[in-house]
Amino acid sequence: MNNFFALSPILVVVLGALLVLLLDVFLKKENKNYLAYISLIFLVICAFVCIRFWNKNYSYFNGNLFLDNLALFFIFILVLATGFVILLSMKYITFQDVNYGEFYALLLLALSGVAIMLSSIDLLIIFLGLEVLSICSYALAGLKRKDEKSSEAAIKYFLLGSFATAFLVYGLALLYGSSHSTSISSIINFFITESELSIMALIGLALVIIGFGFKIAVVPFHMWTPDVYQGAPTPITAFFSVVPKAVGFIVFLRLFVPYWKNALNTQAIFWILWVICVLTMVVGNLVALRQTNLKRILAYSSIAHAGYLLIAVLAQDNSSLVFYLTVYLFMNIGAFAAVIALSRKGKEYLELEDYAGVGFKYPWIGVTFSIFLLSLAGFPPTGGFLAKFYVFSTAVREGLLPLVIIGVLASLISVFYYLRIIVYMYMREPAREIEIAVENPALFLVLFFCLYGVIQLGIYPRNILVLINQAVSSFF
Amino acid sequence: MIPPNYFLILSVILFVLGSVAFFVKKDLITMFMSIEIMLNAANLAFITLARSANSADGQIIVFFIITVAAAEAAVGLAIILLIFRQKKTIKSEDIKLMKG
Numbered sequence: 001m002n003n004f005f006a007l008s009p010i011l012v013v014v015l016g017a018l019l020v021l022l023l024d025v026f027l028k029k030e031n032k033n034y035l036a037y038i039s040l041i042f043l044v045i046c047a048f049v050c051i052r053f054w055n056k057n058y059s060y061f062n063g064n065l066f067l068d069n070l071a072l073f074f075i076f077i078l079v080l081a082t083g084f085v086i087l088l089s090m091k092y093i094t095f096q097d098v099n100y101g102e103f104y105a106l107l108l109l110a111l112s113g114v115a116i117m118l119s120s121i122d123l124l125i126i127f128l129g130l131e132v133l134s135i136c137s138y139a140l141a142g143l144k145r146k147d148e149k150s151s152e153a154a155i156k157y158f159l160l161g162s163f164a165t166a167f168l169v170y171g172l173a174l175l176y177g178s179s180h181s182t183s184i185s186s187i188i189n190f191f192i193t194e195s196e197l198s199i200m201a202l203i204g205l206a207l208v209i210i211g212f213g214f215k216i217a218v219v220p221f222h223m224w225t226p227d228v229y230q231g232a233p234t235p236i237t238a239f240f241s242v243v244p245k246a247v248g249f250i251v252f253l254r255l256f257v258p259y260w261k262n263a264l265n266t267q268a269i270f271w272i273l274w275v276i277c278v279l280t281m282v283v284g285n286l287v288a289l290r291q292t293n294l295k296r297i298l299a300y301s302s303i304a305h306a307g308y309l310l311i312a313v314l315a316q317d318n319s320s321l322v323f324y325l326t327v328y329l330f331m332n333i334g335a336f337a338a339v340i341a342l343s344r345k346g347k348e349y350l351e352l353e354d355y356a357g358v359g360f361k362y363p364w365i366g367v368t369f370s371i372f373l374l375s376l377a378g379f380p381p382t383g384g385f386l387a388k389f390y391v392f393s394t395a396v397r398e399g400l401l402p403l404v405i406i407g408v409l410a411s412l413i414s415v416f417y418y419l420r421i422i423v424y425m426y427m428r429e430p431a432r433e434i435e436i437a438v439e440n441p442a443l444f445l446v447l448f449f450c451l452y453g454v455i456q457l458g459i460y461p462r463n464i465l466v467l468i469n470q471a472v473s474s475f476f
Numbered sequence: 477m478i479p480p481n482y483f484l485i486l487s488v489i490l491f492v493l494g495s496v497a498f499f500v501k502k503d504l505i506t507m508f509m510s511i512e513i514m515l516n517a518a519n520l521a522f523i524t525l526a527r528s529a530n531s532a533d534g535q536i537i538v539f540f541i542i543t544v545a546a547a548e549a550a551v552g553l554a555i556i557l558l559i560f561r562q563k564k565t566i567k568s569e570d571i572k573l574m575k576g
Contacts, residue, residue, distance in 0.1 A: 124537055124540065127544075128540060128544065131544045131547070131548070135547055135548060135551050138551050138552070138555065139551055139554075139555075142555055142558060145558065148562050148563070148573060149573050149574060151555065151558045151559050151562055152559075152571050152573050152574060153574075154555045154558070155504065155555050155556065155559050155571060156571075158548075158551065158552050158555050159498075159504070159507055159508065159511070159552075162508075162511050162548050162552065163495075163498055163511055163514075165511075165515075165544075165548070166491075166494070166495075166511050166514035166515050166518065167514075169514075169515060169518040169541055170491055170514065170517065170518040170521065172518070172537075173487075173518045173521035173522045173525060173534075174521070176522065176525055176526075176533070176534055176537070177521065177524075177525035177528075177529070180529045180531060180533075181533070182533070182537070226574075227574045227575075230574050231573075231574060
């Protein structure tokens with residue numbers, strides 16, 4: 001059914017961004033916080049729209065853009081993530097002298113790219129949405145203009161990101177050449193009807209995997225991740241670690257789950273992803289062991305989590321993938337919030353030594369950060385444990401036992417570097433005094449919400465699982 | 477008439493040349509140019525495949541890709557300019573603050 005309402009989440013977010021850009025001209029530098037409130041208002045409207053449209057299945061542009069429950073669920077989740085990032089950055093950007101109005105506008109525009117990607121099954125439109133997201137991300141990474149590390153992060157992200165884009169576009173061309181269409185359903189139809197192995201189409205699909213592999217940071221294509229995460233402003237790092245990854249996996253879900261269910265020649269692509277998955281889990285966790293910078297540790301941990309998420313894709317289990325992504329949002333943004341909490345005007349504490357004794361000096365930050373780290377490591381009763389449990393148990397049921405064994409061993413390794421941070425916080429004498437700005441209500445709000453999310457999803461996930469099942473049962 | 481396969485082979489050659497140049501060259505602008513060559517190789521492939529399939533879709537997609545490449549160039553050149561202002565160089569081996 002063609003209905004203009006299908007565009008409203010995208011329009012609301014873009015409208016918010018344009019309004020922020022316009023008002024930015026009239027506001028003095030001290031008053032930029034108003035822009036944060038305006039962006040938050042538009043995010044709330046967008047979230048409200050998502051709730052109202054649940055089960056309505058509006059579509060527009062002849063079905064090229066549509067809002068099925070899966071799209072709505074994830075637009076809601078990522079609106080939440082962007083809201084957290086905005087709350088985290090309100091104090092941070094004045095401390096670090098990056099309080100430009102463009103900060104919020106770019107975040108909202110990136111979110112509109114996300115909404116475009118989520119609400120389409122045409123690979124061309126997904127590509128356009130991805131570019132909206134990526135181009136905003138390149139600019140966001142380099143927003144600390146006086147900091148050489150930030151510009152270095154921006155140039156690395158830009159060069160490798162657009163290199164990956166070129167692969168994605170070429171893969172799209174080859175898929176178009178073999179199936180005469182760019183929509184996912186006709187590409188899958190082509191793979192179902194074709195009994196002969198078509199080399200051109202398979203190379204095309206492999207190139208598309210490479211293109212998205214860069215965005216979700218899986219292992220042969222992860223080189224940019226730690227540098228970009230370290231250099232970018234920290235709230236933006238939190239954004240990068242959650243949002244592009246989530247949309248990338250949703251595209252994988254829309255592309256590969258029906259493909260594996262129906263098509264005949266699936267072995268080659270399956271094994272390519274299998275190898276990528278193993279490499280991601282092993283390399284991500286092993287390299288994280290020898291990092292001393294908190295942002296780099298979290299970068300490698302997010303690479304490793306992409307590996308666990310790939311297990312869910314390989315097991316063709318939609319609901320555990322979506323549940324894992326939801327939990328990952330709360331625990332990862334929570335962890336970054338705790339890292340951002342340790343900062344004051346003009347100074348950030350990011351080295352592991354700085355964390356010695358923090359647990360007793362700032363008990364709130366210590367306790368919440370420990371819970372997020374335990375959740376990332378997968379301890380009960382947190383959400384991280386249940387998410388891993390669902391993924392691994394469905395993978396065993398689907399007969400991916402070797403993959404699960406590697407996954408469990410890899411997450412055992414990961415326990416070491418997560419616990420090392422906690423050990424530093426509680427069992428080391430502080431080597432140097434650190435001093436932080438404690439008055440940051442927005443940040444404590446985020447810490448509280450993430451803590452609530454992690455605990456709620458770990459102890460009583462039933463409500464959210466019902467929603468997730470509604471979302472994944474009916475996607476196009 | 478030149479057979480369409482020739483154009484397809486040309487586009488593959490351009491794409492490979494672009495990706496090799498990306499790793500071999502040390503200058504940020506040249507690296508960026510090699511990415512543009514890869515994108516244009518994809519454009520050539522789209523046009524050729526649209527022509528041999530007798531459909532106009534592929535030719536329209538090319539316009540989208542040109543637009544995206546232009547938007548990327550705007551942001552990318554600004555970032556390269558930022559690097560040049562800070563370091564007075566755009567050699568990729570001089571950009572090495574972060575490692576590991």
